[in-house]
Structures are given as C-alpha cells and as structure tokens.
Amino acid sequence: MSEQDNHITGNCVCGAVSYQIEGAPLFTAQCCCSDCQKTSGADHVTLSFFNQDQIAIKGDTASYEVTADSGNVMTRHFCPTCGGRLFGTNTGRPGVISVTVGSMNNVDGVKPMVAVYTQGKRPWDVLNEDLVMHEKGAPAKK
Numbered sequence: 001m002s003e004q005d006n007h008i009t010g011n012c013v014c015g016a017v018s019y020q021i022e023g024a025p026l027f028t029a030q031c032c033c034s035d036c037q038k039t040s041g042a043d044h045v046t047l048s049f050f051n052q053d054q055i056a057i058k059g060d061t062a063s064y065e066v067t068a069d070s071g072n073v074m075t076r077h078f079c080p081t082c083g084g085r086l087f088g089t090n091t092g093r094p095g096v097i098s099v100t101v102g103s104m105n106n107v108d109g110v111k112p113m114v115a116v117y118t119q120g121k122r123p124w125d126v127l128n129e130d131l132v133m134h135e136k137g138a139p140a141k142k
Contacts (some may be wrong), residue, residue: 003023010104012084019086019099025050028098029108030127033117035066039076039085043125046101047088048110055097061086068092070137 011018016094025048036045062075074094078085088098101110115127119135127133 006109008104008110010012010099010107011029012059012079012082012086012103013080014082014084016081017061017079017084019057020101021050022056023050023054025099025110027114028101030112030114030115030131031114031117032119032125032127034123036117037120037122040100041121042090044127045085045135046112047098048101048104049093049096049098052089052095052097055099057087064122068137083098090112 006023008021009019010021013032026047028048030044030046032044037043039045044084060078060080063075063077065073065075068090070092074091076091077089077123078088084103085100086103087100089096090098101107104110112128112131114134115121116134116137118127118133121127
C-alpha cells in the first residue's frame with residue numbers, strides 16, 4: 001500500500017457499524033472453507049488481517065464462536081441489524097483481527113496473497129493462479 005492508501009474505511013450494509021483502519025494489512029487471504037461460503041453466500045471470502053490496534057470500530061456487533069479444525073476458537077462479528085459479516089478473531093492469532101474485504105470502502109492497496117481451504121473450492125470458482133494455494137488452512141507460524 002502506498003502512503004496515501006494507508007487509511008481504510010468500511011461499514012456494514014446498513015451503516016450501523018463502521019470502522020477505520022490505519023496502516024497496511026499483515027496479509028490478505030481468500031478462504032474457500034464451507035463456513036466462509038455459508039456465512040457469505042459466495043464461493044469464497046477475502047479477508048485482510050490487521051493488528052487489533054490498527055482498527056477503530058464504531059457501533060455494536062453481534063458474534064458467535066466456532067471451533068476451527070485446528071482446535072482454535074474463531075469468533076465472527078456481524079451487524080445485528082443487517083447481518084453483514086465484518087470481523088473475525090482466532091485464538092491462534094492473538095491480537096489480530098480479520099476484516100472482510102467486501103465491507104471495505106477503499107481496497108486499492110489490498111491484494112490477496114494466499115488462498116486457503118482450496119479443497120472446498122467450488123468447481124466454477126476462479127482463483128488467481130498466482131496465489132499461494134493451501135488445500136487446508138495456512139501452515140502455522142513457527
């Protein structure tokens with residue numbers, strides 16, 4: 001991201017929840033797991049990951065928890081009014097928050113680097129062949 005692109009804003013569909021992010025994402029990934037397909041209604045979800053201190057959120061979200069195949073607990077946050085999926089946290093990445101790229105107002109500097117859970121990719125879904133592909137989740141950081 002360039003200097004001028006280091007400020008990202010976004011919101012849910014109805015605008016009850018909004019956010020501002022300062023700085024570039026740690027990384028951006030496309031996820032083809034069945035949970036992401038079901039929560040988005042799409043073939044995959046694109047998520048950018050940030051340090052939690054990079055984001056300021058206005059408005060209240062509702063959330064629910066699921067246990068990932070890794071055993072980590074994922075908490076997904078969404079707008080309680082319109083249902084728009086916005087954020088997520090994972091106990092395996094303390095201090096990091098994922099933001100759905102579809103909720104961002106400006107995405108010029110956001111570019112996926114990796115695709116995960118490609119074993120669940122729908123036959124018609126087209127992913128950029130330049131992405132690093134993982135049939136399951138991304139390998140754990142050491």
